[in-house]
Amino acid sequence: MRVIVNGVSHELDVDRNVPLLHVLRDALGLKSVKLGCGLEQCGACKVLVDGAPEFSCRRTVGEFEGMSLVTLEGFANETLHPIQQALLDHNAAQCGYCLSGILIAARALFDANPRPSRREIQIALDDHLCRCGAQPRILNAFCELSANG
């Protein structure tokens, strides 16, 4: 089956019933995609699917045939994407395990609306758990990005 990941088309020889997350991490080596629960409850595994943030930990790779996927590896080259830079400038993390999923959701938000309100940012990130309590910093970073956007 064929999927496009970070702009590159891949012909995958995999069992279609394997959850997307495992194909991305193991077959394609995209380790930014994180397993947090496998239950669609924490957001750590989200990836962009045709521009929309989706859980990857339960839905099988077969469901994504022909679609265009983006993971964090597809964000930055030399320079960081502005949403990554915003978190870096605010030291907006502790352990960082939640960051990949949060950046995926934020990317979709800012792509659709470069000037979201604080409330809109909170709602866009509400699928994402952060156990370290880094949310206030993450929100401040994205609010500032919104104000400058």
Added chain:
Amino acid sequence: MADRAELPPSLVRNPELDQWLTIDAEATVTLRTGKVELGQGILTALTLILADELGVEPVRVRVAVTRTGVAPNELVTAGSMSIEQSGAALRQAGAWARRLLLAQAATVLDADVATLDIADGIISAPGGNQTVSIWELQGGRDFGTTIDELAPERSPTEHRWVGRGMLRVDLEPKLRGAGVFLQDLELTGLCHARVIRPPGPNHRLARFDRSRIEREPGLLGVVVDGSFLAVLAESEYDAIRIAGRASAAARWHDAERLPEVADLSAYLVANESAAFPLREGVPVEAEVPPLTWPLGARRVVAEYSRPYLMHASLAPSAAVALLNLDGHLTVWSHSQGIELLRGCLARALRMDTDKISVVHTAGAGCYGHNGADDVALDAALCARALPGRPVMLQWTRQQEHQWEPYGPAAHVRMEAALDERGRICGWSHDVWGFTHMGRPMPGGDGLNLLAAGHLAEPIPRAVPRPALRAEVGIHRNAWPIYALHAPRVVKRFVADSPLRTSSLRALGAHANVFAIESFMDELALAAGHDPVEFRMNHLDDRRARAVLERVVALAGGLDCPSPGTGTGTGTCTYTKPSRGRGVAVARYKNQASYAAVVVQVAVDPDSATISAEQVWIAADAGQVIDPDGLVNQLEGGAVQSLSWTLKEAVEFGRDGVTSTDWDSYPILRFSEVPEVMTVLIDRPEEPSLGAGEATQGPTAAALGNAVFAATGLRLRDLPMTPERLRRTAAGPGDA
């Protein structure tokens, strides 16, 4: 020679300068520490300390991987002690290295050593035409020196980086999605394992029908050792899939069920306990003094409680283990105490400690002792079945929720007497709790690694014993910060916990500070005093007074923009949306950082939901090393405490824990987090103090005090769920 006792304890344990740092050949410096990065930013803070003390730019400092037998042995990364311990040791190591390098340079440059200094690794003779670098002098070579006295350290005015900070050293790779976590390790031949746990805490494996999984594609092996059951497979998903099948092929003996616990507070108080009165904060084996009150004084009594709480790391615990064909076992772990883990693995596996190495690899935040050590044994047991191949074993989310060692429940009974002027003239604090000391220790009678108890030749858990040092476990922060006459404080240790428990961030300080600082508000109300003024009347410690004053000023006072409907009589019902602010103060462990917190809540009358809208924090952590890192820790602690205090309780029935995932154990979400504002009181003349656990207690109490200000309802049992608020509003008759 100076007394070695003056040396930081980490240096006494690891006195060789080369254990701490190396001047590399390539214009960098390698820093070694026994403390590990848990997301708390410790490596950044240690980098700043060493950079300043030695005289190099922080970008030149590389932090070495922490590995047993190579890194200095600093036991565990816990208790907010890393800056105090590893920071003090590295500062001395830096001072020693600087002294030795300057002496060498004095010879090379033919200059008076007193005229020389190191600036970004370069030492210039006065006049500046002759220079030599520390890399030329010492690059790639050992110092071969034992640190046996204190070398003179730089004064705070000479610091360029300490107090200023820098961007976190570990953050950019994480933002780029680089595979920096243990779960991302890529090793040649890596395969995956999953463990199949018994259905309840006491179940034993009766039968396992191997034939039902033998033909599964990808299967590499099955480990059955007593009741320890695991499968090994080529890929992670194979392991998950086969573990599901294996679970169906396992039969378990019926087991003794957990006790019926309808009310944890009642269970704690009714169960057999050992009582230890505290003398100046230290529990002693002595008669518990009776409650005696001055004649005519007014008595106030209140009881508080918290349930079991979870660490609930965002990533399920994981480990990688590799048994080499020569018999050496290497384990990659996110444990907080890799040296202790090494000794425990040796015991559980009946191996020589020398034959085991543990390499620390970053995990998700753990907030204390979670499943990290347990899963390391699971992985090692699997690696033994497949020598020569590294085996990664990660728990499932449900396993993490059901099997991690929880933060213990607590019950606190406060009683005080007020004199006619409204001053406290009698104080009593009884705290009941289960052990917080569940970390695996290589010595002693039992072994606190989960699978050790499941093996065919099981090693049972260590019998919990009351810790009788100052400020540990159950009685952490039970001793009041206030200037009170003869406080009566009693630790009541309950050995028999239905659930396995261990250290969760802040330990007893969460429940004790919640109780004390809620009670101070209750007393202020009874005395007819303002809560801040009432605290000030009883507070001599100038640093505690300073943070309290600062936080109230930062918040602009305790009155809300739209005031609450609370009448202060406890009879109010919340008929319209009401707001309130509360304050609380504590010094963590009565010896680490001071923190005062104001919380503003809004209470929704329809849903009875309490939302934390704003949090203000003022903290004094002595000399500030990394201001933003410090603020980050204080804020993160406050948000986590809001989550614990508002929402969290480990639910369990007679067959085990029923909080098995994020739906059945909800935590604070993005839509529920407040704005947080923090100020630091920097005291460059004072030692740096740990701060990672300082806001946990004050935030909980400030929240309860804010709810009271908003509604007139005093919530004394955690968590402060809508259901609890409704029941409190309905009053005891309807409860």
